[in-house]
Amino acid sequence: MPASPIAAIGTDALADRVISHARRVARSATREGRAVRVGVDGAVPDDGAELADLVARRLSADGVATGRVRQRDFELPRSQRLEYGATDPDVLWDGWYDDRALRREVLDPLGPDGATSRHPMRWLPSLRDPLTDRSTRAELQDCPPGTVLVLDGRFLLREELADGFDVVVHLQTSTAAQERRLPDDDERARTRPSWQRYLDECAPATRADLVVRFDHPDRPALLG
Numbered sequence: 001m002p003a004s005p006i007a008a009i010g011t012d013a014l015a016d017r018v019i020s021h022a023r024r025v026a027r028s029a030t031r032e033g034r035a036v037r038v039g040v041d042g043a044v045p046d047d048g049a050e051l052a053d054l055v056a057r058r059l060s061a062d063g064v065a066t067g068r069v070r071q072r073d074f075e076l077p078r079s080q081r082l083e084y085g086a087t088d089p090d091v092l093w094d095g096w097y098d099d100r101a102l103r104r105e106v107l108d109p110l111g112p113d114g115a116t117s118r119h120p121m122r123w124l125p126s127l128r129d130p131l132t133d134r135s136t137r138a139e140l141q142d143c144p145p146g147t148v149l150v151l152d153g154r155f156l157l158r159e160e161l162a163d164g165f166d167v168v169v170h171l172q173t174s175t176a177a178q179e180r181r182l183p184d185d186d187e188r189a190r191t192r193p194s195w196q197r198y199l200d201e202c203a204p205a206t207r208a209d210l211v212v213r214f215d216h217p218d219r220p221a222l223l224g
Contacts, residue, residue, distance in 0.1 A: 030146035035110035041156040042171035048152035071153025073126035087189035107164030157204040170208035177215040
C-alpha cells in the first residue's frame with residue numbers, strides 16, 4: 001500500500017488523471033473493437049458518484065463517446081438485502097449488489113470478447129430503481145469501439161469484478177470520514193466493517209491504477 005500522500009491536487013486535477021488513464025487505454029480499445037471500463041471504487045457512494053459524474057461530463061464535453069453506470073442501480077431486491085436486518089455487514093458484502101448482472105449486462109459485453117459475442121456491443125444502463133425497488137425497464141444502449149464507460153461503486157476490486165475493469169481509481173477514506181459522510185446510522189453500521197473486510201481480503205490499494213486519499217473530497221491527494 002502506498003505509504004505517503006502526494007500534495008493535494010484538487011478534484012479537477014484528479015479527474016484529469018483518471019481521464020488520462022482512460023484515453024491511453026482507449027487508443028488500443030478502439031483498434032480492438034472494445035470499450036474502456038473505468039471504475040471509481042469507494043466506501044461512500046456519494047464520493048464515487050460525484051467523481052464519476054465529473055469524469056463522464058468532461059469526457060463527453062471533449063467529444064468522447066461516454067457511458068455512465070451506477071452500481072446502486074444494480075442492487076438486489078430490497079427483500080433480499082434486508083433479510084437479516086439493515087445493519088448486517090455480511091449482507092452488504094455478499095448480498096447487496098447484483099454483481100452477476102453487472103458483469104452480464106455491462107462489464108463483459110464491453111470487454112475484449114464483447115464485440116465478438118454481440119454486434120454491436122450493447123450495455124444496460126440500469127437494472128433496478130433503488131428507491132422503488134422495481135425494474136427500470138431500461139433499454140440496451142449501443143456502444144461504439146473506444147467508448148469510455150464510467151462506473152462508480154463499492155468493492156469493485158473484489159474477485160468477482162476486478163478483471164471487468166480497464167482502469168480503477170480507489171478512494172481511501174478513514175473510519176472517521178465514513179462516520180461523517182455516510183448518510184445514516186444503518187449505513188454506517190453495515191459499511192464500516194464490510195469495507196474493512198474488503199481492505200483486508202482484497203487489498204484494493206495494491207491493485208488500483210490510482211489510489212486517492214479522500215477523507216476530504218475537496219482536497220484529494222494521490223498516494224505514491
